[in-house]
Amino acid sequence: MLGTTQPPAFVPPTSMWNPLLDEYLIDEILSLEDEQRTRGSKPHQTPLTAPYSCADNLTNLSSQGRPIPGNNSSGGSGHSGSPVGMGIPGAMQFRHVVSSSAPSSSDMDQLVRGSSQGPVPSADDPEHYGDRRKKDIHNMIERRRRYNINDRIKELGVMLPKGASEAEFREMKLNQGTILKASCDYIRQLQKDRDSMIKQQQQQNKLENAAKQYADRVRHHVAQSYKSGTKPKAIRKLNSANSSCDVVVECGEHCKCDPITCRQRxxxxxxxxxxxxxxxxxxxxxxxxxxxxxxxxxxxxxxxxVITFAEAKRRNKHTKYQFSLATAITKLDNKFLVIDATSLGNETRFINHSCNPNLVAKLVITNKYSEHDFRIGFYSMRDIEPGEELTLNYYPTNVKPKNSKKGRTKCW
Ligand SMILES: C[S@@+](CC[C@H](N)C(=O)[O-])C[C@H]1O[C@@H](n2cnc3c(N)ncnc32)[C@H](O)[C@@H]1O
Incomplete structure (x- = not known):
């Protein structure tokens, strides 16, 4: 590989281990070593004075006038624990962290200088010497990689959440397999959480948008009704709320009208x-x-x-807050139900009786397909002045009052 003008096609590493990368590194180290040896043998050339590190070479190749294709990184020292952008093609994707327990740069340096223990191969046999150096460096790189992997797995073990209880976690046998498996599970869980958070966020955005549109529409319709001179709903008159009509039909869920603008609700x-x-x-x-x-x-x-007539009769003696539909209208499909406001009710149960009332009660149908949706509404029969008491004739003329004498309506 050394001596070729073009570097080998570099495949971005998909794992920590990449044989192409190793080859490339070893060749680079050996070529540097050759270069130094050649320089050192020339008497007029300046020898290297600064301590020279093999690992430094790995990261400083580009600054020493040996351009490495694709190397944009300024590099680090390559010393323990510091992230190093390797000065090699594809280094941008390959952020390498050197293990703190791995052989250090000086070990590598020693190895390259040939000061490691064992017989030094003879320089007379350059081929054998080269092979031996290659093998040693390869082993050293391999060791560093192994240490590195071990350290990262240990780090993962520390980073993992402690689970149910810390004691249990400590008791767990944390071998590399279990750590890696737990890490995968944890990452999967994080991905799930992230996905559900994104979904929730999207849902919330949708709801917020819908609420905003709804509020805009309401504002628009109110402004429109003021512009066109119509009264807002609060004091709007209902056409059917006149004394000649006993039943008011409002739009319900089966109507196609817009619930906001509909004038019949x-x-x-x-x-x-x-x-x-x-x-x-x-x-x-x-x-x-x-x-x-x-x-x-x-x-x-x-x-x-809402109770039946029979039930109303049973309760009658104990309450004054029963309102019978029969008292508001004469007849509706022969179904007479009673509304008892004794234990549940609102302010309308305090409306008193008068023979000259200002209110009239009407049966209101809000859902024509359900017989349970009959409701009782009170409507003004005439203009009612501020401070005036609201009154209702409890006994319309066609209904016999319960306490009348000889059919005469009792009136206070
Ligand atoms: C539905 S409640 C009306 C609220 C009632 N005033 C209250 O304090 O609970 C009906 C009762 O009010 C009383 N009431 C209603 N109108 C009346 C009137 N014009 N004169 C005297 N008592 C009346 C009667 O006792 C009647 O049974």
Missing amino acids: VLQEGRQIPLVLFWEGRKGWGLRTIFKIPKNVFVGEYVGE
């Missing part, structure tokens, strides 16, 4: 008008409005436990 959005609880003397607690409520506006929903 008023009750489903909940109460928008602020109300206050007020002590009404003999009537007990009552409900008042702080702001003016225009006519035909949704005010609130009566919520509670």
